[in-house]
Ligand code: B12
């Protein structure tokens with residue numbers, strides 16, 4: 001049976017992030033791998049193509065689309081377009097937003113909403129479509145039949161080694177587009193899913209039923225050894241959530257993947273607790289760490305339930321620098337920031353020598369504790385606005401001033417390598433800064 005899986009294009013502001021690189025659609029590659037006996041295509045609209053052409057050319061029976069909050073509106077429009085061309089198509093939506101707010105997707109173009117990991121639900125529903133059976137026995141979905149929505153049980157979490165490796169053959173023709181400025185061609189992978197922590201601004205732990213699961217180090221290395229890419233970029237939520245497993249992975253990497261470069265998501269408190277491990281990983285090719293620093297004020301970190309301190313953030317930066325691991329540091333700008341707060345954050349980033357800071361606006365994404373706390377204060381529920389830069393609650397400064405200062409933080413502090421993507425004249429952060437300044441309020 002023919003199944004088309006669709007990655008929506010970026011929203012207007014985050015499209016500017018694509019100047020720094022686009023990761024492969026790993027979630028879709030994983031779910032495609034779960035239906036090996038079917039004819040599957042991946043349409044990555046961040047890179048090329050159109051839904052209309054793909055449907056006319058491929059004539060799929062099932063069309064599945066992925067969505068985070070910022071892309072859910074677009075995903076629904078794509079499924080609507082699919083149904084318009086062929087009303088017989090079974091439309092499926094999955095990913096973070098449909099999982100955490102399925103009600104938003106219980107609308108006309110959608111037949112099935114997949115909640116949580118998509119591998120087994122997709123395999124189950126595709127075989128039902130093929131056999132002409134109803135979806136009543138497929139765990140992890142909300143589905144429509146005769147106009148009524150039914151929510152099936154979520155199903156058990158699967159041991160990650162049971163999943164097939166991502167179906168990268170389906171995106172091979174778009175590989176040229178999966179790159180990162182300064183790193184070149186990259187391969188995205190995961191060694192774990194979920195997180196042990198409970199940050200209030202993050203929905204990952206709710207998405208994964210509060211569990212942190214790892215693939216065995218052997219399974220990870222077996223996947224990577226078959227790939228030619230030299231830069232391996234891990235999309236884990238917290239790569240070093242299990243120190244022993246990461247030490248074992250390092251040993252295997254030394255033996256079986258020499259000469260590769262690694263980038264991982266790490267927490268500052270983990271770095272401070274295990275500096276030796278990071279020194280050894282630096283020797284094994286870990287050149288970059290993505291660190292959710294969020295803030296250098298303890299009261300803000302406590303408020304976010306980050307379970308790390310400002311002191312740990314500072315210390316982790318020192319340790320990573322001393323072992324030669326470059327840091328991309330995520331920092332949260334709060335809508336109630338005053339001029340002084342912006343100045344002080346810029347000063348701190350400069351003083352600590354964070355060369356690649358990524359500033360985003362504190363956003364109550366659906367499914368987070370923050371959303372529960374702030375939902376009464378939202379100034380918009382247009383999900384496209386939940387792009388991580390727009391303020392979706394009132395700002396203390398006038399809004400144009402808020403965005404100008406957010407943009408200026410990039411201009412003032414960003415010192416990362418890599419000027420611009422090919423053919424672009426501006427450094428990527430300047431492209432992004434201009435997009436932030438132009439955010440239009442409705
Ligand atoms: C890589 C990444 C990106 C990449 C792009 C990813 C992409 N594919 O387009 C970049 C850097 C560009 C990016 C941008 C943004 N991101 Co981002 N990103 C990630 C990250 C770190 C990894 C994604 C990944 O590959 N995961 C691994 C795969 C295996 O999991 P998965 O994608 O969830 O897919 C599984 C299920 O969700 C499900 N599934 C997914 N799609 C579908 C579709 C169907 C049909 C089915 C059946 C199942 C299914 O099955 C898959 C396999 O189990 C995640 C965090 C995370 N670890 O997931 C955040 C995450 C998805 N991003 C997030 C956010 C907030 C953003 C931004 C808004 C922030 C910003 N300003 O940068 C933008 C929005 C961009 C946009 N419009 O799409 C949030 C989403 C929260 C939310 N409710 O929206 C996450 C969860 C991070 C977090 N901790 O909160 N992101």
Ligand code: SF4
Nearest residue numbers: 195197198199202237
């Ligand atoms: S922000 Fe990071 S550490 Fe906190 S819950 Fe999310 S993934 Fe875990």
